[in-house]
Amino acid sequence: MPIKVAFSGSRFKYFKDVNRGGWLVHNLVWKVLDIICECVCRRDLEHKKRLGLCTDEDEDICLPCIEVHYGSNPLSVDAIVSCLTDYHPCVDGAVPHPPKSWKDPYELLKRNRKMVDESDLVVCIFVDQITRGTKYVLEYAKKRNKPYIAYFVNTEKRIVRVYEYRLPRELEQLAKVPEMLNKRNSKRM
Numbered sequence: 001m002p003i004k005v006a007f008s009g010s011r012f013k014y015f016k017d018v019n020r021g022g023w024l025v026h027n028l029v030w031k032v033l034d035i036i037c038e039c040v041c042r043r044d045l046e047h048k049k050r051l052g053l054c055t056d057e058d059e060d061i062c063l064p065c066i067e068v069h070y071g072s073n074p075l076s077v078d079a080i081v082s083c084l085t086d087y088h089p090c091v092d093g094a095v096p097h098p099p100k101s102w103k104d105p106y107e108l109l110k111r112n113r114k115m116v117d118e119s120d121l122v123v124c125i126f127v128d129q130i131t132r133g134t135k136y137v138l139e140y141a142k143k144r145n146k147p148y149i150a151y152f153v154n155t156e157k158r159i160v161r162v163y164e165y166r167l168p169r170e171l172e173q174l175a176k177v178p179e180m181l182n183k184r185n186s187k188r189m
Contacts (some may be wrong), residue, residue: 003040003137005033006069006119008112008137009077010127021127021155025080026083027152027181028160030088032123033066035173037090039078040065064092069115072096077125110139116144121171128161142166149174 007029015021068091070081077086078096085094097115099107112133116122124134134150141148149165160178167174 002065002067003069003121004038004069004119005036005121005123006137006141007077007081007123008071008115008134009081009125010129010131010134011073011076011183012079012155013075014127014129014131015155016128017155020158021153022080024153024158024160024181025077025125025127026084026154028125028153028177029081029084029123031181032174033068033084033088033090033175035177036066036121036171037088038091039173064090066090067093067095069095069119071111071115077127108133109136110130113140115168116140116146119146121167122146122148123174124148124163125153126150127153128155137144138164147171151178 009025012018066088068081068085070078070085072078072082082094082096085091095118097111099111101107116137122137124138124141124189126134130152138148138150147167149167150163151160152163153160160181162175162178165175
């Protein structure tokens, strides 16, 4: 059974540098999916080994184990998440959550609540500023006692940092993603 991960993030109009921001968010989302895959697939493989359903030879196989939920806004982090779900080997499926109306703020909030309610983990990505919709998703995840992590991406300084998180032990590596990405980004400067 795949882990259901909801992504929420800023719209492109809030990015100070859309090209650099898009590149940073792309790398962040890919690394987050990698780590979730590594943690969840490893757990699933160990369970299957105990049941005798697979052997040590199957260890290198990456099983699709992530179902991605996102808000389906083509002008936001959602667009990047949507593209990556087609290519990441661990993504089992993608579930877009379009609102009934883009103009009605209550429909957007309803869509955000549904996305959080249907997920096992919430990943929020703020780019260059704290935006209301993504902040709402984060606050709702806390209220619903869902595991979450929020990242803040600074396009001017080319850095990613953890804004806040509450994660199960098996996924605590997600808090180290900025450290990994920032090392790589500093080599490119």
